[in-house]
Amino acid sequence: MKHLSILGSTGSIGTQTLDIVNNSPKEFKITGLTANKNIELLKKQIIEFKPEAVAVMDKKSADLLKEKIDIDVYSGIDGIIKIAKLNNSDTVVNALVGSIGVLPTIEAIKNKKNIALANKETLVTAGSIVMNEIKKNNVELMPIDSEHSAIFQCLNGERIEDVSKITITASGGPFRDYDLKKLEFQCLNGERIEDVSKITITASGGPFRDYDLKKLEKVTVKDALNHPTWKMGNKITIDSATLMNKGFEVIETHWLYGIDYEKIKVVVHPQSIIHSLVEFKDTSVIAQLGFPNMKIPIQYALSHPKRFISNSKQLDLMEIKNLTFEKPDFAGFPCLKYAYDSGKIGGTMPAVLNAANEIAVYAFLENKIRFLDIPKIIKKMINGHRTIKNPDLKQILDVDKKIKEETKKIIENKDY
Numbered sequence: 001m002k003h004l005s006i007l008g009s010t011g012s013i014g015t016q017t018l019d020i021v022n023n024s025p026k027e028f029k030i031t032g033l034t035a036n037k038n039i040e041l042l043k044k045q046i047i048e049f050k051p052e053a054v055a056v057m058d059k060k061s062a063d064l065l066k067e068k069i070d071i072d073v074y075s076g077i078d079g080i081i082k083i084a085k086l087n088n089s090d091t092v093v094n095a096l097v098g099s100i101g102v103l104p105t106i107e108a109i110k111n112k113k114n115i116a117l118a119n120k121e122t123l124v125t126a127g128s129i130v131m132n133e134i135k136k137n138n139v140e141l142m143p144i145d146s147e148h149s150a151i152f153q154c155l156n157g158e159r160i161e162d163v164s165k166i167t168i169t170a171s172g173g174p175f176r177d178y179d180l181k182k183l184e185f186q187c188l189n190g191e192r193i194e195d196v197s198k199i200t201i202t203a204s205g206g207p208f209r210d211y212d213l214k215k216l217e218k219v220t221v222k223d224a225l226n227h228p229t230w231k232m233g234n235k236i237t238i239d240s241a242t243l244m245n246k247g248f249e250v251i252e253t254h255w256l257y258g259i260d261y262e263k264i265k266v267v268v269h270p271q272s273i274i275h276s277l278v279e280f281k282d283t284s285v286i287a288q289l290g291f292p293n294m295k296i297p298i299q300y301a302l303s304h305p306k307r308f309i310s311n312s313k314q315l316d317l318m319e320i321k322n323l324t325f326e327k328p329d330f331a332g333f334p335c336l337k338y339a340y341d342s343g344k345i346g347g348t349m350p351a352v353l354n355a356a357n358e359i360a361v362y363a364f365l366e367n368k369i370r371f372l373d374i375p376k377i378i379k380k381m382i383n384g385h386r387t388i389k390n391p392d393l394k395q396i397l398d399v400d401k402k403i404k405e406e407t408k409k410i411i412e413n414k415d416y
């Protein structure tokens, strides 16, 4: 049985994680939970899952919750870190949104917890430090993001006992005699990162895939929150609309798999069925497929190295019929380019990218700026930053704080 603490249990990933716990009560026990302000939902979760302690970021909300329940309630970032370090948990699910996730992740790792990571801002902001701590403390970092889970699964050895179905594709006549054993073997085989020549991450393209700049100028918050294939929290939904989300995933892929940016590609795939593809040096390609459903990668991050039965809908190729692919539009969606550039520059630059983006996205959600102002603001902050090479954690967190303050200021003064 795994003992889990879920940071951000009231959000999209957090609630789906608790659904998985509910479906496999013999496999998981909840030790700690955290929220920002949503104490009504947190209270329900406390009653249902009986954690030993919880934390609420917002101090007032924490005090209100204390009056209603009879377990330890901590508050602020120190409270969230306490939950990340609880003695009785072995795995921390980080489902927080934003760079607030960095410190709890690092503290959890230092306390020998395995990490199931949804919070992408952690690796974007402090990738080198997090990966060093993972190695130093010899703990496991399992990606929850569907794309990184897909890459992990493409590289991973699998057991035939866990296979529910093998589908063999054929173009028709010429391939009728294809060697089936060979195909099955490659999908089940453990692979080495040294043999990878390219990783392709797929992007749905978001709600504005076909929009030109003129149309993008007029999009509203409501339009941007209307994602075609994934139902997620507000911040990541806007990140998906700008393609910054894909940029973050490129940076995460670099850190998670230790692969050069030149070997990481993005392709737009509107159906969101293929989650990522790994090409090997012999040009063979392994992809991971499934209907877009975050419960599958969340469950796998928690069940690995085992697989648990899932009640998610099975993939039916006859239902899908067509899978299509397009090049990403770097001109209309420059955030993707800024992410590649920042990742390649390294040091504190990805932290700047993330901090400026975080503030700009919340300003857009509050109708303070327009959709196309998001990349403008990020560009200004990136261009104004002198990168610190090989920063320590304090330097990264200082840059995060400073850039957030400066971004708020340029938004207030409309100076972008």
Ligand SMILES: NC(=O)c1ccc[n+]([C@@H]2O[C@H](COP(=O)([O-])OP(=O)(O)OC[C@H]3O[C@@H](n4cnc5c(N)ncnc54)[C@H](OP(=O)(O)O)[C@@H]3O)[C@@H](O)[C@H]2O)c1
Pocket: 007, 008, 009, 010, 011, 012, 013, 014, 034, 035, 036, 037, 038, 039, 057, 095, 096, 097, 098, 100, 118, 119, 120, 121, 144, 145, 146, 230, 231, 232, 233, 234, 235, 236, 294
């Ligand atoms: N949703 C997806 O399908 C998906 C897929 C892949 C990756 N991710 C990544 O997973 C992370 C979580 O995404 P989400 O969509 O689940 O977000 P979400 O629905 O907005 O949930 C965020 C969670 O974090 C808490 N929180 C928000 N701001 C906080 C703060 N300043 N301090 C402490 N806690 C805070 C929220 O508490 P309250 O409820 O009290 O506000 C909530 O529990 C993000 O990094 C996202 O990019 C998400």
